[in-house]
Amino acid sequence: MKKSVQLVSIAFIASILSIGGYKFFLEEENSVTQEYEIPWQQVNKGVSTQLASYAEENSDLDFTKAAEKTVNAVVHVKNVTTTRQARSAFEYFYGSGEPQKAIRGAGSGVILSPDGLIVTNNHVIKGASEVQVTLNDNKTYVAEVLGTASDNDIALLKIEASDLDYLTFGDSNNLQLGEWVLAVGNPFNLTSTVTAGIVSAKARDLESGDNQFQSFIQTDAAVNPGNSGGALVNTRGELIGINTAITSQTGSFIGYSFAIPSNNARKIVENLIEFGSVRKAILGVRGIELNSSTAKELEIESSQGFYVGSVDAESGAAKAGLSEGDIIKSIDNIKIRKFSDMTGYLNSKNPGETVSVTFLRKNKERQTDVTLDIFKVFQIEEIGVEVAEISKSDLKKYGVDSGVIIHKTLPNSFTKSDLRGLLITKINEKEVNSIEEVKSIVNSKNPNEPMLVTFLSPNGKEKTYVFR
Numbered sequence: 001m002k003k004s005v006q007l008v009s010i011a012f013i014a015s016i017l018s019i020g021g022y023k024f025f026l027e028e029e030n031s032v033t034q035e036y037e038i039p040w041q042q043v044n045k046g047v048s049t050q051l052a053s054y055a056e057e058n059s060d061l062d063f064t065k066a067a068e069k070t071v072n073a074v075v076h077v078k079n080v081t082t083t084r085q086a087r088s089a090f091e092y093f094y095g096s097g098e099p100q101k102a103i104r105g106a107g108s109g110v111i112l113s114p115d116g117l118i119v120t121n122n123h124v125i126k127g128a129s130e131v132q133v134t135l136n137d138n139k140t141y142v143a144e145v146l147g148t149a150s151d152n153d154i155a156l157l158k159i160e161a162s163d164l165d166y167l168t169f170g171d172s173n174n175l176q177l178g179e180w181v182l183a184v185g186n187p188f189n190l191t192s193t194v195t196a197g198i199v200s201a202k203a204r205d206l207e208s209g210d211n212q213f214q215s216f217i218q219t220d221a222a223v224n225p226g227n228s229g230g231a232l233v234n235t236r237g238e239l240i241g242i243n244t245a246i247t248s249q250t251g252s253f254i255g256y257s258f259a260i261p262s263n264n265a266r267k268i269v270e271n272l273i274e275f276g277s278v279r280k281a282i283l284g285v286r287g288i289e290l291n292s293s294t295a296k297e298l299e300i301e302s303s304q305g306f307y308v309g310s311v312d313a314e315s316g317a318a319k320a321g322l323s324e325g326d327i328i329k330s331i332d333n334i335k336i337r338k339f340s341d342m343t344g345y346l347n348s349k350n351p352g353e354t355v356s357v358t359f360l361r362k363n364k365e366r367q368t369d370v371t372l373d374i375f376k377v378f379q380i381e382e383i384g385v386e387v388a389e390i391s392k393s394d395l396k397k398y399g400v401d402s403g404v405i406i407h408k409t410l411p412n413s414f415t416k417s418d419l420r421g422l423l424i425t426k427i428n429e430k431e432v433n434s435i436e437e438v439k440s441i442v443n444s445k446n447p448n449e450p451m452l453v454t455f456l457s458p459n460g461k462e463k464t465y466v467f468r
Helices: 002-035 039-057 064-071 089-094 209-213 262-274 292-298 316-320 339-346 392-398 435-444
Strands: 074-085 098-111 117-120 130-134 140-149 154-158 180-185 193-204 216-219 231-234 239-246 257-261 285-289 306-311 327-331 354-361 364-371 377-380 385-388 404-409 423-427 451-456 462-467
Touching: 064 180, 064 193, 064 231, 074 117, 098 239, 117 262, 140 262, 154 262, 180 239, 193 339, 216 239, 239 262, 257 262, 306 316, 316 364, 327 339, 377 435, 385 435, 423 435
Parallel strands: none
Antiparallel strands: 074 098, 074 130, 098 117, 117 154, 130 140, 140 154, 180 193, 180 231, 193 216, 216 257, 231 239, 239 257, 285 306, 306 327, 327 354, 354 364, 377 385, 385 404, 404 423, 423 451, 451 462
């Protein structure tokens, strides 16, 4: 009996201790946990709430309206070549046979008017014997090529249609870094595709090929080869660029894509419609882009801007009072940090327009208005070069009084060497001082007559070649 009482007593005491331990250890710990909040959890809760309300309040981040406005205005462009398939040895040797059409390449294009004006990249339609355009509703048209600007990689097409969806130009100068943009293309004739990204950089210079003086918008919106010629639009659905290039070792998108700014594309399109070619506007100055090393070499304080090395006589810059040693800091309030900032903006202007130039002279800021001149060039097709006029002061550096400078080597050049910087001093033993004189001599020459051209290098070496 005593043993039973002892067992009951022990059990009772154990239960009291268990309850007391539970109350002391577990309940006390729970109450501490409820009162103490871990800092990063507290922050996360606040951020989650803020993000939720922010997303609800910001309708600008909804791209559906911009995409809906754009997709039907972006088309698929096919570069079609025609070859003849010989059916016999006779047709093979004499070049006849059944004509065969083959797709040489493809890209995208943007409709600019309800009656069928379309802009695309020149490299998309280059060498085509026929250009086909397929709309978003699968209707296909044969397009007429109204004009091309190979230096700017722009081509203008026209199809016979009406009441088409089209895009209006936006102002690419107003683009901000970090601004959301949509890249819309029709790369595989699968109807338009849309990708989103932000503006990563402006006035980007790729420094390659014919695009060496181009100024691009850089984005991280996914763009692949078939998107060339497609639209870059802002969240309002305005056209602010023509997608044209990517940087990749594989040819596919790896994070950077580039677009021709809409202000430049618009100017090019208007020039092609009105003049059939692109009229380039220039200030009339020559010089270098400033950085820390050039600033140190020139012994100046400013490390950003365009340093004026010389001013062309009778140019708009000369008439406006710009002189050697001035540092151009902005044009029409567009900051000039590097050369592509200046060329990019000037490429959107036409000769005869006036721009406001802010510059430093002896560390004092000044401002002047410059009327832009036209950049005169002429292509001598027989030898495959494009020449431009050169100032008298630059001619003295070559040690001569007359000549025109080779501005660009054309694809059909007689040599694979880059001839830029060479002077042509004589053609058919006649001295040349201007583009008009070059044009007159070349156009008056008998087609079967050989052409003698005298070249002069910067180091003073002179050679004359005969072209037949």
